[in-house]
Amino acid sequence: MAGNKMLQFVTVPRATPEKRGVEDRKDDFGEIYREFAAERAAEQAARCSQCGVPYCQSHCPLHNNIPDWLRLTAEGRLREAYDISQITNTFPEICGRICPQDRLCEGNCVIEQSGHGTVTIGAVEKYITDTAFEEGWVEPIRPQSERPESVGIIGGGPGGLAAADMLRRAGVQVTVYDRYDRAGGLLSYGIPGFKLEKEIVERRNRQLEDGGVRFALGVEVGRDITFAEIRDKHDAVVIATGVYKSRELEGHNHDASGIVRAIDYLTASSKKYFGDAVPEFDSGELNADGKRVVVIGGGDTAMDCVRTAIRQGATSVKCLYRRDRANMPGSQREVQNAEEEGVEFVWLTAPAGFEVGAGEAMKGGPAIDLRVSEAETVGHPVAVAGGAPVAGVRVQRMKLGEADATGRQRPEIIEGADYVEDADLVVKALGFEPEDLPTLWEEPELEVTRWGTIRADFRTHETGLEGVYAVGDIVRGASLVVWAIRDGREAAEAILDRFAAAQASVAAE
Template identity: 65%
Template sequence: MAERMLQFVRLSQQTPDKRDAAERRTDFGEIYQRFSAERASEQASRCSQCGVPFCSVHCPLNQNIPDWLKLTAEGRLQEAHEVNAATNTFPEICGRVCPQDRLCEGNCVIEKGFESVTIGAVERYINDTAWEMGWVKPPTPSRELAHSVGIIGAGPAGLAAAEQLRKRGWQVTVYDRYDRVGGLMIYGIPNFKLEKEVVLRRAEQFAAGGINFVLNCAIGRDVTLDELRAKHDAVLIATGVYKARDIGGEGADLSGIVPALEYLTASNREGLGDDVPDFASGALNAAGKRVVVIGGGDTAMDCVRTAIRQGAASVTCLYRRDKANMPGSMREVKNAEEEGVTFSWLSAPEGFVGENGAVTGVRAVKMHLGLPDATGRQQVERIAGSEFTEPADLVIKALGFDPEDLPAMFGAPELAVSRWGTVQVDRRSMMTKLPGVFAAGDIVRGASLVVWGIRDGRDAADQIEKYVLAKAVTPALAAE
């Protein structure tokens, strides 16, 4: 073990410098500065190199985190990158958007007596350096194979599967209904967390490696699922989940009440230079408005922080539980508070009020936490007589996402779905009820994290390969 490790006993945790809140709230640039080489080495050296690395155990990709921390501490950055990239398709993205405080860093062994290793920041440093040095290469195979796969969806799961199969020589075509590659990494996550160039350069690299992208292509409209099945040896459904969960109540049809993804997509498209009529008209622009965001997850945090940057007059987040029970990253909540967002904890919306057809406020009631339910989570109960109205000119619903009706969209009624609308698969093979059609990512597990999409996509690639190869040798075995 290198003498440089286990430095947590003498070195305190140092996170990357953050831009001042007053400055960063005026633009969409990433808020965290990059580590210097010296700082990255020092912080990586704090790793205890423990025998059972809980950071790896709690990473959905089971990355060899202690290994690439040790290599970073020793200044062996190219090797650190190679170890990191061996298990992660998008390490430079995970270093930015993963909720490390809930995953690797939140389970760091030294965190109990000392502050955890800054794993995410070191991962970002390793891979930003790798891009600058030209160490990141397109997924070019050593030999070409005739096997063909059609992947529906150019988000994390679809792209992870595409990269894995392309490296093995497969002919890979990715179909997506949008005009850019990246899914929610492009249109859902704001620039202050993930600058779009970080995603677009991956897309360009994948294309250079021979992955074929067919964009502005909706399955069921431009091509049928049956046509894809006839064209490819296997098909992977990795569409993600885009249907916004809604909230009813009196006044829910007033103008100025919008779904989170519509709002975020408009902001991201405007930042990309697209013509966005609803942004230009003010319908999806928070400038000068009293904004209320309903929800407590990471999407809600993206919305409140976007509204701040658009110049909202005020931004309030309504969440029916308390801060400790928020599903979103505490790091993101802290950033939002620093930037001027007001949180109304234990507040549940009940309806909306308006004038001349436009929303002017959210009717809400205060809640308190009661006894745990069957899942162990405390139930929320209404406090009688605590009703209040939160003024609002723009209300953004960030209540989560559900699957769209894929059997209807794809014209494939035989595609089995669960009662929640997620695609049903065999959990071992990841194959749907349709032979040769697989599914992975949020469309199977429900709305989740980028890192879980990557994990599912890589696993799906293995299962697709196993299926196609077994199918290819079956006639020969039968002939014997």
């Protein structure tokens, strides 16, 4: 009987949740996708081919048991579908919203390869967990027994929270230290509400706190507490700080006011969304309202910035990217959403300098090469006024040349083809790099790679310091939320194994 409900991909076309109208969604930060109705979710889940080798599962970093919870959804057994989905994923309702399914599970769906259109896995995952919360199936964290061991987690982003969840469910005493005034990391302050409404994150934070996780918020390691003090307080430590050091552009007029970092811009917008006082936003420094906005970069952060600027009331929004559409790292789905909302993408372009002045950007003058460097400040919105106000970005046109070591064609400058894009606000979304933690934390024995990321075992996530683990972007470099969740869960398992081994050793003596 179960089989009769499946294999519908030949007769049932792929469908995604309805998007809110462009004019409607441009006016607020609410999520743009509507919920699946129960019948539609079951219908789309029934399109799964239940293949013997599920590539969707193998290409999911968490190896979620996708075929099983799709089948259960198609059969109307949603409670069981939720039970299966949450076994491998700490935050399925978050992954269902922000994972780039087109590059992971859905992009590797067998029926997609056969030309029938992939199963809408992400939307069904979101539907399952949202229903579970509505129906009260998401149970509070209640350990069967309390354990004496204590773990300190530095960083309240997805990796740190995933580790906290698993450790607390095992009865471990957990304290999360975070520099911000809310937990969630980029889930709270980096990803805009139109992709992930903040109540979704706050709900999980409340669940963790109600379950006994202690949050030490507004606490920065190296300033308010030392790394050594945290190690002394706890039996194990998890470093889950993420990477917040922005890559910067230096060169002609790079310090002009109105040239800001993506992390500052998005954080200010998120704080305003929460209802916080944000002087930099209210003054207009980190607010796109009424401005011509140029965003530099082609990743998901750049997509977040351009779509945020639209909602803030920018008069125009352009995105400069040095390669073409096919080679950009950001989600193609996000590019489409941005274009629908009025963003203009200027492909094969790179900044060569900035023009300043109160009026129209100057059209003359030589191009000045810019180079990428590391920012000196991280993590907090800062005063962005540097010199005279920016009036434009001097743009170099590019072409794609020979492939590099990764197989991607290198962008090459087309000499003599530069021009100026008028701009009142320029947002640099060039990626992120790790902070120099050994120096900031006065812990020279914390080993890092040549990229500045923490060196950790890829299975246990333990560093060279005994009892110290590291997860997420601070190990991988800027990556996906789903990878951070996986790392946090694996580190928690390794820590529990460590505690069990220690108990066994004591018992044997």
